[in-house]
Amino acid sequence: MRWRSCTGLLAGSVLLAACSGGVSPVAGSAMPAPASSAAPSSTAAAPSPTAPAALVVLDPGHNGGNASHSSEINKPVPAGRGETKPCNTTGTSTNGGYPEHAFNWDVAHRVGAILSTHRIQVVYSRDDDTGVGPCVDERAARGNESGAAAVVSIHADGSDSSRARGFHVSYSNPPLNAAQGRPSITLADDLRDALRTGGFPTSNYLGTDGIYPRDDLAGLNLSTRPAALVECGNMRNSAEAATMTSPAGRQRYADAIAAAILRYLSR
Structure with missing residues (x-):
């Protein structure tokens, strides 16, 4: 598995991206930056004009293959503890068949496009939406x-209850x-606050006030870096499925997640 990292600067209306590691940009992965996105707090130090302000890893869950x-995805791997x-x-899907892996991939690259305009270097945990894995410990x-x-x-998420909703x-x-x-x-708190500010409701079936600490997620247990996982909503809820299948809805999710990351990095 080759890992792709990109940094970008906004020149006029064109996002200029440079990818390291000799990996070509994935077809369809470039997402247009929204007209507006939250900026870091004014208390944050101004980034160098020649170096990334920080490096962020975005992990779009699952994969299309x-x-x-x-047999490959069922093999046991370390999960921590x-x-x-x-x-x-495999992930879940809406009742209409829109798969979670595609939603995760699209939102992650929309987030990355926003972060790149702030000179944040972005590394993605997978190179495409048609492959297999990588395993959770590799991520x-x-x-x-x-x-x-x-x-x-x-x-x-994919709760069987159509009344279950929220992130x-x-x-x-x-x-x-x-x-x-x-x-x-x-x-995690910054992600919760930004999603709530973006108009998304907190979960009514898991966690408390949008926060659900867990001890069973390998990607979080094995991390030695600040890490959080966001379940953006229930794909089996008709209202949330409509938002997730809409490009405009996915941009709303991306705007909120990017704003949260920028807020966190500004501290």
Whole structure:
């Protein structure tokens, strides 16, 4: 698996992106930056004009080829706390068949496009939306090896109850290292606050007030960097499915997630 990282500057109305590591940009991954997005707090130090302000890992959950490679994604891998879990899963979908992996991929690249305009270097945990994996422990390793200032996993839930709705944000708890303590809690809180400000309701079926600490998510347990996972909503809820299947709705999610990351980095 090759990892792709990009930085970008906004020149006029054209996003100029440079990818390191000799990996070509993925077709269809460039998303237009929205007309407006939240900027870092004025208390943040001004970034150097020649260097990225920070590095962020975006982890769009699952992958498009997982469903046809069950033996690969079902193999056990380390999950932290002495446990193992399957390498990956297929994810969920709306009742109309729009898959979670496609939603996660699209939102992550919209977030990355916004962050690039702020000279944030963005690393994605996978190179395309047609492959298999990578496994959850590999995804955690990408954030650890890169020294990321923040790692954000992007997902959507699939509760069988059509009345279940709303987003929730998870972090590893109890913490296994210092980064999983206050830094990850702050990142999760910033994600919750930005999504709520963006007009998204907090979950009415998991967690409390949009926050759901967990001890069973490998990507969070294995992280040594500040990390959080956001479940953007329930794909089986008709109203939320309509938002997720809409490009404008996915841009709303991206705007909120990017604003949260910028807020976190400005602290």
